[in-house]
Amino acid sequence: MPNNNAEPVECGFGARLSAAVAARGPLCAGIDPHPALLREWGLSDDVVGLERFALGAVEALAPELALIKPQSAFFERHGARGIAVLERVLLAARDAGALVLLDVKRGDIGTTMAAYAAAYLSDGAPLAADAITVSPYLGIGALDPAFELAGRTGRGVFVLALTSNPEGGDVQAAVTRTGATVAQSVVDAVAARNAGRRPGDVGVVVGATAPLGALRLNAVNGPILAPGIGAQGACMADLPEIFGVAIRHVVATTSRDLLRYGPQSASLRHAARRIADQASSLLGPMAGQRGGGTPG
Secondary structure (H helix, E strand, O other), X not given: XXXXXXXXXXXXXXXXXXXXXXXXXXXEEEEOOOHHHHHHOOOOOOHHHHHHHHHHHHHHHOOOOOEEEEEHHHHHOOHHHHHHHHHHHHHHHHHOOOEEEEEEEEOOOHHHHHHHHHHHHOOOOOOOOOEEEEOXXXXXXXXXXXXXXXXXXXXXXXXEEEOOOHHHHHHHOOEOOOOOEHHHHHHHHHHHHHOOOOOOOEEEXXXXXXXXXXXXXXXXXXXXXXXXEOOOOEOHHHHHHHHHHHHHHEEEEEOHHHHOOOOOHHHHHHHHHHHHHHHHHHHOOOOOHHHOOOOO
């Protein structure tokens, strides 16, 4: 990748994700080492257990799947040593050929947002990932430092738009002064940033169990991350009906429903391949793959 002061790269995150999905299927595996899963794997809830869990999951999953999504909070709870494990996870996943989406959900203003961007989107940063999640609720324009740095370094940004937690509706379904919901205004802003790129490097997060209602996603021209498969109640088979014509943009995300097949590496790898194949048969190619197509 180019340095952080270079012009935007030709092969951005959207193109790299599309290629990975074409090769490995539209499935993202969450690496969520929370205490219950550590116990299920027979591991201690400490840095030793964290490292064995996280690196074991990456060893099994990263060679199989397009996208790996470590949840930063579960590493941060162990302090500096947990962050050191996260650094090793990022390197191991990339070495195995997977793209890494670091789930940090950062969102702030001015120099603080610029510092978050530098931490995760700069070339050479210890916690640099292929993409990160961000929260737009200080205004999507406040995220410009992340969008700009990601564009210069060939990385991606996924913006929370419509989440599946019941508390989110009070904010995300609220109507703005333009008449659109907050969630729709986020989607529209992402679509505007992706204009002229096929596929775009900026994605949205839309929960598979969220009340999509009249949310219009077909013009986003970038990836749609759909968490909630399995333990949160969403079913892979329901995604085409849920997302309609936007399904070609969707990357389904699962964590606990997949990780329960561990700690045996072979079992975890087999489950990942099976679920990825199911996702491929249901979701179809992302926009821009195999010559692309026009948004619906």
